[in-house]
Amino acid sequence: MQRTSLGPLAEISRLTLGGGGLGQVWGETSPEEAVATVAAAVDAGITLLDTAPMYLHCERVIAAAFGGSLPADVRITSKCQLGEPPPGKAAALLESSLDASLAAMQLDHIDLFFLHSNICEDDAVYAHSNDHRALFATPWSRYVDEVAPALEALKERGRIGAWGITGVGVPSTIQRALAHDVRPDVVQAVSNLLDSAGGMRRYKEPAHPRRVIAEAKASNVGVMGIRAVQAGALTSLIDRSLKDSHPESADYRRAAPYRALCAELGADPAQLAHRYALGMDGVDTVVLGVKNRSELSQCIEAEAMGPLPAELCARIDDLGLAV
Numbered sequence: 316m317q318r319t320s321l322g323p324l325a326e327i328s329r330l331t332l333g334g335g336g337l338g339q340v341w342g343e344t345s346p347e348e349a350v351a352t353v354a355a356a357v358d359a360g361i362t363l364l365d366t367a368p369m370y371l372h373c374e375r376v377i378a379a380a381f382g383g384s385l386p387a388d389v390r391i392t393s394k395c396q397l398g399e400p401p402p403g404k405a406a407a408l409l410e411s412s413l414d415a416s417l418a419a420m421q422l423d424h425i426d427l428f429f430l431h432s433n434i435c436e437d438d439a440v441y442a443h444s445n446d447h448r449a450l451f452a453t454p455w456s457r458y459v460d461e462v463a464p465a466l467e468a469l470k471e472r473g474r475i476g477a478w479g480i481t482g483v484g485v486p487s488t489i490q491r492a493l494a495h496d497v498r499p500d501v502v503q504a505v506s507n508l509l510d511s512a513g514g515m516r517r518y519k520e521p522a523h524p525r526r527v528i529a530e531a532k533a534s535n536v537g538v539m540g541i542r543a544v545q546a547g548a549l550t551s552l553i554d555r556s557l558k559d560s561h562p563e564s565a566d567y568r569r570a571a572p573y574r575a576l577c578a579e580l581g582a583d584p585a586q587l588a589h590r591y592a593l594g595m596d597g598v599d600t601v602v603l604g605v606k607n608r609s610e611l612s613q614c615i616e617a618e619a620m621g622p623l624p625a626e627l628c629a630r631i632d633d634l635g636l637a638v
Contacts (some may be wrong), residue, residue, distance in 0.1 A: 316360030316618055321599045322500035322537030323477050324390060324426060327363050329600055330618050331539060332356040334366040336606030338373030341547070342555045344606040346376065351531040355608050357389060359615045364604060365539070365602050366420065367394035367431060368412065374419035383421035391422065394431035394481070399449040399457060413474060419576040426476040427501060428469065433484030433517070434458050434492050435608035442519035451517070454482060455488060463497045477501060479539075482531075483515045486523045490530040502531045506540030508593045509570065510637040513546050513562040522638060528597040543592035549573065550585040565592060572634045581625075585610075586617045594622025 321327040335341050336350040344352075353364070353376060366373050377391070385391065395412035397405065413428060433452040435441075441448055453462060466478035479501035482489045495500060505512045505524035512522055513606045531538050547553035548566035551574065557564045570584075577584045605611045623631075 318362070319599050320537070321363070321539065322362075322479075322535075324501075324537070327390065327600055328361045328537065330361050330614060331363040331365050331600045331602045332361050332611075333541075333602040334364070334370040334376075336477075336604045336610070339378045340370055340607055341604050342441060346372065346379065348591045348607050350374045350380045350562075352608050353377070353609055355611055358615070359611075362572070363390045363391045363392065363600060366416070367396075367429075368416055368419070369396055369431070374416055377420040377422075377475060381421075381566065385422070390426035390428040390476075392429060393417075393420075393425050393480075396451070397453055397462065398432050398451055399453055400461075400552050402457075403461070404469070405461035409462070409465050410469065410474075411547040413469065423613035424474065424476070427479055428466065428477075429479045429481055429501075429503065430462055430466065430499075431481045431502040433486050433562060434480060435518075436488055439485060439518075442515045443517040445517075452484065455491070458492065459495065459497075459618055461499065463495070463499075466499075467497060479503065479537075480574060481541075482524075482527050483512045485518045486527055486595050487520070491507075493530045493534045499536060499541060499632050501537040502527065503539045503541045503602070504528050504531065504598075506538075506541050506595050506598050507542050507545045507549060508573065508591050508631050508636060509545055509548065509566055511545050511548070511562075511566050511603045513540060513548065513566055515542075516562070525595075528595070533595040535616065538597050538599050540592050540595065540598040541603050544585050544604065546604070549588040551583065553605050553633075569636060573631065573636060576630065576634065583613065585609035585625065586613050586620075589614050589617040590620060590623045591628060593618060594628060608636050
């Protein structure tokens with residue numbers, strides 16, 4: 316498998332094994348199959364595992380897979396969904412979250428720790444769930460005054476190797492964070508042919524994920540591409556129960572011309588979508604949402620095939636599906 320740099324991290328595989336599928340966020344799997352999927356990923360050359368406490372069983376899967384001793388070249392991420400903490404509490408809450416993740420995974424260090432909240436302007440009003448904003452969004456002033464310094468301190472103390480942000484908040488504010496004097500080492504950015512974050516998007520502004528990626532590269536910030544298949548919307552069939560009104564269901568319907576093109580080409584939509592994401596300018600590694608070895612194998616094959624030819628990317632873009 317091809318390797319690359321991800322911010323300050325060298326020799327990172329072009330595919331990252333995401334923890335959502337392992338933790339059963341993206342459908343059912345067994346603990347045994349999840350552990351076997353981790354082992355198969357490492358055997359295939361994947362060197363970065365992206366975990367989070369909100370990914371249900373994911374951290375227990377890591378503990379079961381490695382027993383507290385990672386292979387020499389394997390790196391681990393985790394996250395904290397901080398929201399808007401009371402003044403003066405951000406550092407303690409971040410460290411408490413880190414402690415809990417390390418204990419669950421039976422590790423004493425992680426390589427990359429993400430703020431998994433939206434970052435928004437202090438006076439931002441979200442189009443959806445604004446009454447719960449404090450649970451999922453961190454205001455700019457709290458981010459600058461407390462969160463970024465606390466993450467830098469964790470890095471300086473050797474508790475984490477680097478830190479990052481999940482870049483699905485209000486795009487202009489994410490770009491502001493990427494250009495700030497104290498900036499993250501890595502950003503997780505939406506990387507799919509729909510340019511859609513689906514249910515993760517709560518704001519009314521256009522998403523502009525490619526602008527986020529471009530700003531990251533201009534600021535020497537590594538990019539982890541997320542949502543390559545947009546939570547199932549770019550697969551042949553979403554394999555979990557969703558309401559018709561769910562954003563992922565709407566994206567699945569919108570992607571019908573893409574599936575028709577895949578049928579014409581005799582290609583699997585999920586595999587083609589991963590190759591598209593791997594070829595997006597500025598994306599260093601693509602996070603997989605697989606939950607079993609069969610889905611993993613398809614993604615490994617996609618990486619081995621390489622990014623899509625430019626003319627095929629143009630045909631996909633010409634479908635006019637990007638939001």
